[in-house]
Amino acid sequence: MEDTVSYQRLPKVRIREMRDDFMKFELRETDASMANALRRVMIAEVPTVAIDLVEISVNSSVLNDEFIAHRLGLIPLTSDNAMEMRFSRDCDSCDGDGQCEYCSVEFHLSAKCESDQTLDVTSADLHSVDHRVVPVDVQKAFDSDGYDPNQRGILIVKLRRGQELKLRAIARKGIGKDHAKWSPAATVTFMYEPQIHINEELMETLTFEEKESLVDSSPTKVFSIDPDTQQVVVMDAEAYTYDEEVIKKAESMGKPGLVEIYAKEDSFIFTVESTGAIKAPQLVINAIKVLQQKLDAVRLQDDNNFNELDAHLGGS
Amino acid sequence: MVSQQDDMVSQQEDFGANPNLLAAPIKSPVDKFQLLPAFLKVRGLVKQHIDSFNYFVNYGMKKIMEANALHKVTDTIYLRYINISVGEPYVAIDNIKLTPQFCRLSDRTYSADISVDIEYTDGKGQHPTRKTSVKIGRLPIMLRSCNCVLNGKDETELAKLGECPLDPGGYFVVKGTEKVILIQEQLSKNRILIDIDGKGRITASVTCSTHEVKSKTVFFMDKEKIYLQLNQFVKPIPIMVVMKAMGTESDQEVVQMVGRNPRYGDLLLPSIQECSSERIYSQEQALDYMDAKFNFFKSCSIQLFITSFSTLKEGRAKSILTDVFLAHVPVKEQNFRPKCIYAAVMLRRMLDAILNSDTFDDKDYVGNKRLELSGQLVSLLFEDLFKTMNTQAVQRMNYAMGQSNRSGALDFSRYIVTDIITLGLEKSISTGNWDLKRFRMHKKGVSQVLSRLSYIGALGHMTRISPQFEKTRKVSGPRALQPSQWGMLCPCDTPEGEACGLTKNLALMTHVTTDEEEGPLISLCYSLGVEDLAHLSAEEIYANDSYLVFFNGLILGKHTRPHTFANAMRRVRRSGKIGEFVGFRTFDDFLHDGLIEYLDVNEQNNALIALYEHEAGEIDRSEITHIEIEPLTLLGVVAGLIPYPHHNQSPRNTYQCAMGKQAMGNIAFNQLSRADTLLYLLVYAQRPLLTTKTIELVGYDKLGAGQNATVAVMSYSGYDIEDAIVMNKSSLDRGFGRCIAMKKQTVVRENYGGKVSDIIVAPQRDKDGALIRKNMQILGADGIAEPGQIVRNNDMLVNKKSPLNVDKDLKTRTYKDTPAFFKGVEGETTVIDRVLIYTDNNEKMPIKFIIRHVRRPELGDKFSSRHGQKGVCGTIVNQEDFPFSERGICPDLIMNPHGFPSRMTIGKMIELLGGKAGVSWGRFHYGSAFGEPSGNACKVDDISNALIQKGFSYSGKDFLYSGILGTPLQAYIFMGPIYYQKLKHMVLDKMHARAKGPRVMLTRQPTEGRSRDGGLRLGEMERDCLIAYGASMLIFERLMLSSDPYQVQVCQKCGLLGYYNQKLKKSFCSMCKDGENMATMKLPYACKLLFQELQSMNVVPRLKLTEA
Known part of the structure; x- marks a missing residue:
């Protein structure tokens, strides 16, 4: 580590699209390790709140207790303050019975079907003692201020006449690494930004039909033909799925090098979809925070550990 | 069709x-x-069983009754059956209608009364007495047959009776267990079969079967001469002698009957010459000749069946000709001509076969086989029991007539014992042993417990055909696939191993x-x-x-x-x-x-x-x-589940047929109210994305046994070699492969008669109100564990006490504790799902506990696709480490591509393609067998086009990024949904290890087997290795110290074992009567046991010790 060449980079983020449950942004001037670390943290290490403990007092439904408990666990709960909450294992102000405001939120559910019509027990029947932690669809209905009769929430179980379900549930903070129910991300993915070069000289040698077949050879709509100039143009480079169909097509037409596509090694296009537990932009911010904390943990580690590591790597 | x-x-x-x-x-x-x-x-789906049973109930039974209608004690005293009928199933005591579900839960037999109308005389009055609806026994009723309460019911009515509408019926419920009578395969009766026997002789054989007799007639050709072989004759009889004995005395007529073609005549000539050299010309001579060849010993039993048995000597051959020889051809008024013609036809076919070897028959030809169904099998049983019952009734009547002090008129109906038929039928169906001395039939395993592991397994069980040969025979002919089984028997569905090709299954239609x-x-x-x-x-x-x-x-x-x-x-x-x-x-x-x-x-x-x-x-x-x-x-029902089976290598389809029956899923709509000993259910069972027409027809789309998993065909981590599967942890968290295992444990509250029975008491508490035993905490106030309680190993299920004496006085009666405990896996939490209490037929009160255990897949659990590709879970990996596509798709499991080249399961690849196109379009694709021309299977071209339209590659391959590095993977990955089945083999049920533990009483060696917490055996091959290696101390440790070490006292003088006198603190030899020269040594207890056993046989093993 004598060389003090700085590997420091200052990645740039450009937000393309931002909604509560969806976000698309560019991450530039960094490499795959950085992009992937961000992705992994978003999936597995951003904390949320989810139901973790269920006490069932009455259950005469067709689904058994474990079944219902599992379903309850998978209901996404609004976890905006999850970052500030305590893990129940670290909480020293309670004994983990769910009565503690720092680490847990209590829910109650009580439903009984008394008509001949099937009663749907949904997340809307799940009553929270903390208004900040509620099922995401309930929050959504509350925010939009409109009651949609078709949107009764996330189905837990169906009851028929005489059946009853009564339970107490405790939601706790956790991370996706422990169980997928704590993962705030529905989809987090990125792709390398493709760079497409069309060899215009070679392209001019093609007939219109050939151009058309070239454009059509890509399963996604990457290229199109300019109606005015009849030139092949890149319509949507990001639609390219690195399938190399166009390149193969060009080769089969005897024109290798007609189209050249490279992946830009230092720019990534991220797509983040959230379960609703945390809003997508917040998810990214939280992920960066978690990543920072992890890096801090590494930085603040005892130097001896690093020496050991150095020795391991051959010593320098 | x-x-x-x-x-x-x-x-x-x-x-x-x-x-x-x-x-x-x-x-x-x-x-x-x-x-x-x-x-x-x-x-x-199982009409064959139901039809057959209906036929038996409606016609077969009547025929048997008519054939055995009249039973005479004397000329004036007789019993005559007039009519027979079967009623509806009901409980005898309370006259409640029985339902199959009630029988299943309360261990009863789903049966109905057989009642007869009879007419009898008591020998006094001239007028016969008539009685109607006399009950002679109970007949187990086949579900969905014409006498079943489920017959003709619609879905809601079935639901009310607790029955699954998709359940096909066709089985019996005997003592609470569902029993199927398998279809039995048999060689066609009354058919001429031309074949070559073991000695290379051409034979023509007919297995004759009529209501009275079963016999086998064989013609064979030896040294150009044709003979008849019958068990009743010691030696083969020349065929011309037989013809003459039947009255066709002229050789010319025989030749005419066989055919005028001179070639036939040439072939018959040696036979004719032999006959004349024996100087047999007339019917008389022929019969005399045959009488001499009569086999006394073998035909003794046959004589029972010979009705026209007349004079001792001459009659014999003639009566055999009438009743045994070609028994199915009737002889009316001594007219043997039909038999002659039939024999001639047999001869002609034999000669044809000699002239043209194409005309040989094939025993394995499906057209030469017949299937015997449950109706016929029950009919055989019933006939036998009915006859036994009547003979006994006649005997009792005889006995009663002998009693001088009888009072009142004789009532024949009182001597009919109803238990014979009831118990006989029940016993045979529940054990599967068809032992009928009358028909010389001793079959085992005719009925089997209906396999309820999966819906398809149950269906497959009902279409199974059990073989006519025993499985041990190493023959290839009957096992081979016959062209003639097209459309009749499924070419795929047969087990592997010894029964391969012998046990078959019916095709769908x-x-x-x-x-x-x-x-x-x-x-x-x-x-x-x-x-x-x-x-x-x-x-x-x-x-x-x-x-x-x-x-x-x-x-x-x-x-x-x-x-x-x-x-x-x-x-x-x-x-x-x-x-x-x-x-x-x-x-x-x-x-x-x-x-x-x-x-x-x-x-x-x-x-x-x-x-x-x-x-x-x-x-x-x-x-x-x-x-x-x-x-x-x-194809059959089970093979019908495979998509694109015609693109697979054929053994793969056969493997899938075996595995489809082990797949977990939904068993029936009433699965949660059933009380099976073991039930595996899948938590989120799905219908396959790539279906077939058969799947829809049999209802597999409603009772699926698997889940559509997104599979990436790639290598990952090395934990996927040898067919292992890498699974996504998040998928498992979300419920993939999650299953419920329900086990039954029954505790019986015994009844000792005279109002003395076990008692069940509330859990005892000490004065502070705490339970006296810790493992009583799941008991309810009634002393029985409550449903919904979490139950752990050794928890008490029933707080039961048994009486020590049978005192009438309740005060002096004393009890001892006989509680029942739950035996489960240590460390696992299981839940009591249901508790069923009922009274059985013997006034006992069994309590059934259904114990539920929800399991998520773990390392080593077995999974399989529908193409005979099974594999165990090799490792479970977090989702963030899994590869992902830029669309955000992340597979549920990863399968190693080495599974494809040698297995050649192209069908699986097409399933993946079709499934991928299916999910992206939101529809189901079809992959029925040979369905491409008729549109019942999607063509790969169409699927590829559908994929392209949704922006996928036509080949089904995706561009994936490594989840660990974030860099693109080197190759395009073939990825898409494949229907995966979770098989019943789970690590939790199999894993086993022990340090010290129980030992066998006799040898004091560790017990064997997981269920007894047994040790792991170091067998002789392992021992050989250690010997070869020279690891003597290790052998010593394994074979003695860790097994059954034992200290003995050996007398160095006589070499026999002595004993240690604890009082005198001295060892002693009982042979030499002194304690000198005693040595102490260690040897395996089994060795000491062997010495003693040898001594008991007067063999004296002596130990000669040297100082060590």
């Missing part, structure tokens, strides 16, 4: 090259698939027929121009244009224009006038109109069947007689 036909065959000899034409070609048979659901709706009334058909044949042979001379039988007409193995007569006759028969059949199964057949409206007909294996030979109308090709269209409804029906 095509069918397995049971009984009637109308067979035309020398059928020419001109197959009969159907009336007019059907305009557009494109939509013929529509017929299939209609067909199955009419017929059901196979119909097995019951008997048809013979009389009207015979007269129909005659009116259609069949000439009775009785009126014909031998010469005329084989006149140029005459053809023999066989009816159920009997020669009916001859016909001069066979095509006209066959067409006429077919026309009658198509017009629905005679049973559809007379040779060939039709269904419902179409059946009545004669547009669809069933073809039996034998008739298929005379038909030219096309798969599709448009595929005729080189064959002239006008020559096609039939079109298959759908080629996919040639």
